[in-house]
Amino acid sequence: MGIRPLAKARTSFAATFGGLPSGFWWLWTAQLINRACGFVMPLLAFYITEELDRSAAFAGTVVAGIGVGSLVAGPFGGALGDRFGHKPTLVAALGATAASMIALAYARSPWALIVGAFVVGVTNNATRPAHNALIADVIPGKDQVRAYSLNFWAINVGYSIAMLSVGLVSFTGYTALFWLNGATTLIGAVMIATRVPGRARPAEPTEAEEAAGGFGAVLRDRSFVAFVGAQFLVLTILLQSESGLPIAMSLDGFSPSTFGQVAALNGIVIVAVQLPLTRLYKRFPESWVLAGSSATVGIGYSVLLLGDSAWIYGVSIVVWTLGEIGNTPTSFALVARISPDHLRGRYQGLYQVAWTGSAVVAPLVGGWVIHTWGAGPLWIGCLVVALAAAVAQLGIGTRLTRRVATKDPEEQPEPAKSAPASDAG
Template structure:
């Protein structure tokens, strides 16, 4: 009983109340996330459109999401975390309802693009807000809890989608929009804006920081000139191209092996179930290790999951692949978000998170292309071996990036100590006292 209470406290204790309201909003939003997972089925099924159109619509959604992630990050820094969160959620609810009335190919394409432009602006603002309100030592746990809420809500929505469709497919769109609106209201009423004072000051003084062409020098350019962060995003992108094969090459391979769509659905569901069951216990175990090592190890585990398929493609091997790969995902996702927050400056945190989101959105576009081309040209086995080889390279990169992050954090801490020392010394001199740490 004591050990159970201790585990619960180490998992849920010590986080600010505002974080939990944000967490509840995320859970509510994901519980109603009916539309996007089933949109391709909706287009090819009830609407009787072609698979080519479904793929094109999905690509337009991905393009919109890639743009909105960066725009949402910029807005989170410029107008604040909370306004961006609430505004993007309300815009998302409206565009989802409009998409529910689209029928022609052009309307479906435009509707999917608009949903993509609205939906992903939420993520960088949310991740920046978590970094604002949660101390550095608890951020991996906070991001893990947020990731847990996403998967818990997703599991519930997938279980409930059959019940909802009994009232007609348009009900999916209304239910999704309703929970998205409820999430926005929860944040608007119960979550204070966490935008740091440094961000507000930087915004107020931005006119003094403009170059001769009138452009601010302290914006996305600053993020893109951060070599450590750009290397981190690029490495994450390579790893995610491998990870996203779970939705790209894996279903192709299962179909070629004679497995049905129902069997693919049941095997894929293992991913969400394991995250719900293991995310927080595994996060507690990994807390003792440095972030660079966690990212490197998690990447290797993801690659090993896919690499197992080089030894056989039975239903048991597919199950084992998903289990192993999910363990790597559990270690990678919250740790990667925490590293992104650690590398960012307070007043640019939204932009950092927006650029980090690009690794996720672009990988969703590139992964199906890579997986499809390799399987068509060479078959599955070279792809699975290649997946492991790529993750081995990313592991080496993450180890190096981890050392750079640690050095940067140490320099920042030294600078903070020096600033504190100088401030104390100045205060003592102003009071006519001899500074305590003055040297002879």
């Protein structure tokens, strides 16, 4: 009786982790290490107000400098990756990130801090389109959703480790954490440079592709631009976890400690159920997964209309996290699969604008709506916008997955048996 569950567990483990090339696992390990030692970003505001004894307003300005840098980093990093190769660009950007983080530890004047933060934002976020494009370079199309899911899992495990380790500052001081963050980023760069295979340059485009290349070609892809717009809406809702949610909990009388404990459910759920859920989601067309996930995010926030107790907040987080799990890996894999090889970095770079742009817009929207009308209208708005984005993604995702099937029919995941043939990817 005990053999069957063991065999089933082995099969499940193999389906999740097996069959991927070693180059991907070196990328995955570098991601995990870098995220687990990513202390600078979350602690930067504390560092400026406590260690440097500057005002909260100035701390916000410095942190905003990272945000501004991240906005330009996606297109910039994507274009560099297509021009010089995704692996060289990633290694160089990681090295520049390590150097800029260590330099920021010694900045003292206002302008040095603001400019230093901007440079960190550019270099750190320039790694992301190159990293995501490099995953697509080393992983065949049929395994890309699984690979991006494992990458997302590593990000969340690493972030959880980093948040549990921030107490190190009381023993080491802030400067040591800047050095540790920079050193581990450099270690990741060395691992990728020496262990991950990658083309020095992407596949050479044809003359017609060269003439129509650059970001102009990406922007002319109307289905993809519409997809980025729909994702921007979903991500703006998701990022209420960092703006509207803490403001609402504060107004309801909860302490920062309670908020932290409830918010930790997001990482716990991702670590616990993301991998089995990704195997389940692969049975369905990507357009269904994206639309269902977007709707789930909106429903999760609408749960907050039922009350203001801690357990209601907890249920809300669990529900919208399930939507996040379906949305993030699927969207990155779809972007990788629809993009031509010579524009893969630019496609990832433009998609990253949805992430960085939502990080700027989400706190503005959340704070303004709560200040003007209260939390209830914000949660209603989240539901309405999420459902609208879900409807859009159902149509957009279907067009994009059909295009993928035309591009490379042998590498498509099997559609659900119940899915109509016209919707299958």
